[in-house]
Amino acid sequence: MAAAVAVAVAGGAAVVAATPASAAVETIKNATFTWGVSGYAQVGIFGPWTFKDLSGNATQLVGSVSGGSQSEYVVAPKPATSMPFSDPQKTPNAVRFTAGTGTVDPATGASTLSWTGSYTVNAYPALYNAPNEIYSDPKLTLNAQGSGTLSFHFEVGAGVDQAGAPTPAQDLGRVALVNFANGAVTGLDADGYTATPAYQGVAVTVPEGETAQVASCTTDGGATGWWGSWNPAFVNALPASVRPHFYSTGCTGNQDLKPALPVDVSFERYAPASVTVSSTDLQSDGTTEVTVQGTGFAPALATGTRPPFAGVASGAYIAFGRYADVWRPSAGAPPSARTNPAGANGTGAAVVWAVPAASFAASSPAQSPAATSYTELRTDGTFTAKIKVNKAWLASAAGNYGIYTYAGGGPTVAQYETFTPITFHTESVTFGADASAVVGTPASLQVKVYAADGQVPAGEVEVRSGADVVGTGTLSGGKATVALPTDFAVGDHELTVKYAGSGEVRPSQATAVLTVTDAPVVEPPAPSATEVVAFDATATAGRAFTLPVAVAAPGSVVAGAITVRDGAKVVGSATLTAGRANVAVSALAAGTRSLTVSFVPTASTLLASHTTVSVAVAKAAPAVKVTWPAATHGKVATAAVAVAAAGLVPTGTVQVFDGTKLVGSSALSAGAAKLTLPKTFTAGSHALRAVYSGDSQTAGATVSRTLTVATASSTSSATLSSSAVKAGARGKVTVTVAATGATATGKVVVTIDPRAKGVKNRTVTGTLNAGKVTVTLPKLAKGAYSVTATYAGSANVAGSTAKVRTLTVR
Template structure:
């Protein structure tokens, strides 16, 4: 085990102490150096083909063997790990009839399922994902195609080997022999052993029913030519035929054709015609089942060691089965070559199974057996052949296990590896010995040298805080030794722009993380660089990470009570202003300035208003003229809060005006003047009075306008309309009306008999109607009523002309008559009656 961990602890302690003295920020170094870390064992699992030792191989040979010329062939004489399966009773091996396979339809002498042979306890390697690998079985079986009386020869199949590539292509070989018998001409022949022959070839994609525990492989037959003159290669699919023609592997046919013994059974294995029995000659599919053994595993007792001196670790392995590693070069060429176990410095692409082009030997720099850094696990029988223990030989047990100690010496390996290997990876490596291609043996267990480089990470690249509040800085320290977490202290320092570095916080890592704080008392509006330093611990080296920071003033928010303000000329318009701050912090102080800008005009700032409890009221002046504009309220900030502003609009309108009639009669005597007073609520200028179609201006004095109604207006109803059109600051008022009635004027009636009126003669009476002075000449009619005693006579009314009318007086009885003349009036004059007496003489 290492003897230098205590020195590493002392070095770390010294480094921490020196840092404290140099920077002057650590008052003490708490406690002694940390204890050496515990050993960290690691188990690594190999990848690639798996070892199997329970593989089964089940096959019914061909459909032809299930029907035969004289019935199904005889399957017999099983030896070794072979079991015969009777088609009439077995169900584990099935085959669908032609055209799915070459199996004849069941019925008659054809069994429900194929007669078959099952080899067990097969061994080899297989990739459970693809089926690729090589499996072999021991044992034999015999078949005979004819009844005993024909003395036909037996066909013996022994020790099959199945090789499959990842794409499903491959071969099936077996030792094949023919027993003694007679040929088709009756000539006897001796038994013959053909050796290992190729019984089936497989094209890519030949595997079906593929799982992690097996597959079905269908041999290639259709379209295979064998060069024999008797092979039929012209079958068609006419009339629903399969069109099949083909052959078992050409090499197999050629071997059989080389002797009379083989020729006696040769027609069983290729198409000699079309249809019928010919469709049964292709090989039936082969079923392979297996259980993969666990992949090789390597456990290293400690993967975290001191970079100085030497460290001894124990390496153990399981699953390193013999058949998986066969040497391709001396000293164990063609033999079980086992595995190298080495402390090494390898390139990332290092696996020998990739080939020398991708992974040349220069990609693998190993320690030496002489310094205890290289071992070779082989079967006990092969240990001496590779040089024994002095050469690093250790036993690989028949069950595929090994255990050994390896010495790790980084300095020695670096020296031997030389330049150009700086990026190579240190580790404990295993791989096949003596050039064996054994990908499953290839494992890599990383070795970490202490102290490892640390990575100090911050949660942000730039931190933005505000005055009066702390800003968290989250620090994470990690390294190649994860999941072991870094421990120890971290320190936060800042360097303001134009200033010097200052430590502002320290903390201790917990689970590799700590939260430090930029303090709340940093001035707003400042910025700079920050640095977090990690002091290191027993495992991780010291490290530093930098970032930037800025401290802003707290945001203030200016708000107005309205988005748009309205007012009238001459009246101030109050604007309520609120400056909000941050919850939990003092209310903003200072002042605000309101600036108003009329449309098309210049901006005018009003005097600053101090905030009281974050509020102020500033009024737009009443001197603003009619129009609209914008408002801007600016807050300049204080020690805690930054500036802010808000805008709104305003509109100043004219004052409203109301006209009311406050004086003047509703009825006016004829030819009499009248005075009317209109009160104007706001505004200057004139009230316009419309009378008899004419407009008369009445000046506004003291909010009142006086209008004198002329005496010359005719009698009758009259509407006086009082209107105010407004001025620069006052809007027009709604017109108001005053209804006035001018009473009709008085009149006088005079009459004179202008033609003598007697009892015998009609007379004439001239009636004159006069107006008041200055009045118009009366118009209308005059009616005359004559009365004497009970006699009343009426003279029809006649129209005045120029104020006069002549009425005819009818003949009337002598005596005194009452004459009553009535002026019926007009629009301008009242009705008036004049009565007098007239003596009517006899003649």
């Protein structure tokens, strides 16, 4: 875990650099791998082995054993390694692979590295047609103790064996050529190491009929006593023609040259990521937005393992969180060790993801770089993020508050892991009462410290005269009496009272004056100064509210009266109890009010004082009640509206809308209004809204209601032009339909019902005009007929039937 950073802040915010992650497995770049195979390969039977056909990232370093001049790969001669001794000492032939990738723990050498490319080795002159040995794509794996393997994709070409018999080509696939035992790594530094393969004492059992391993070598006569083998699985996979090059087949001659030579590894480390945070010492209440600047977050280090950035550069999380002491993914810490704010306070607020712009095109599901949850991880490994911090969001969590970064989208990248501690504080105010003393006598200073959030400050205070500390004290209940020395000269001495802070409560200071006189003051002591403390409050128009007030005077029990004025008007008063009062303040007009809070002491030993406090008075929320009438088309209806708000008589206007159409308006009087609804309302349902406009003290409001308007009733009457007509003549009937407040329209049906049995009725239809129509009857046979007029009604007027009339045809 990164060490905490101590920061002294004077007069403003500090920019703090986070410490990088402690040593851990790191992704590295441009790794090189240099190897001379073995001492045997440097001399062979017919001379140094041939290195040829290099491809990919493999190059040959030609040593002085073959007339070259390479000095980059130098190994000590036998018995330090299997390199043959010469005077002057020759350098070996070697192969160097470059552009390797993988991970390394710089503290231990634990590595997983791989390279691409190949080279071919042949231990014999070309005339023998011995098979080639093809080494491709090396991979080196070491653990923290140094043990591991070096593997290649290994092939043996076609050729002939020592007896001249043809041997086929073999592809052994990937095989570990050598193993490494614990302690194999030496020379470890920040950018490389040497690893020596195991050989001595490694037993191998070769196929029956071949030269068996000799394991009886001794150190008699100054011999090395070496016997051993390369990785037995590799040795036994080789054809018999080349197998003896890799294990001990005797104890003399070139047998001591068969162990594998050391492997030299070097690499480049990415610069560790770091961040700066615009402010790390924050108020303990409320939300603060800090700016986080990141550098060293090389995009290539992190490749996502899960959506939405799987398989592409997935960047880093920047988070305000409360994490355990062991929190780093690279240290194996589980997600439960990292607690971030949840919900709307989390992603896009306290947590932002820095992602390369190019990664969004491949995101799945598709992501937008414009989303608040993202910021750009620039190609140079830098980012700028805005992070919201609020202590309360993580109050229930355990761990260390801070700004944290680590790889996003699933990968583990130690270089990305940083921790910048965040501390929270509460402002304090220190008050020191002026004091007096007679020269040569002890004096003391009364000190009181207040915390903005209501905490009772604890800790130490000191009093200075200039640069000299002249007294100290410990707060109890936020107060302290500091004893002063007796050597002050006559006169006024300005003293600085400093509170050191404690926990989250910030330091503060004040000044006080010590007056030293020649003789005792005969007059009564001057009244002590007092301080009125009132806090901003909110209120609602028309309603009284409570204003907490405290009065302090160091060293005194404060008693007296509090008066609260709005301008010249007294709006509240109270009597202090133990220096505090909750003042009931009468209702205030809406708006921001500046109230004067005055203290008048009971005792003459205290001075009166006052302060001002700003109160935001919100408009009152009204209760709007509408009594809707029963409505009928053609009749005027009246809705009664009552608007009430506690402590107020609302004024203003009430309007009624039918949909978006204004259909009525009235001003409130004594909080009430009558709204006349038009008689032209069509029959059916109407979505009405009563909208109260509000006034200077009362907020507006809306009440909705669906009003059903009934159809107007109608009365039909029928009048025959003559009650008796001659046969063959046509009579007439005039039908009149009356409707209250409306004009009937539509059809009238006149039914002629012969009174003689067995004769069918006949009907005639007419259309009303201005509520009236005259219908000509058909020619009728002699007889008596009942004539009935029926009005079917319309959308706004109900139907009706006229009184039956009798028509006689002679």
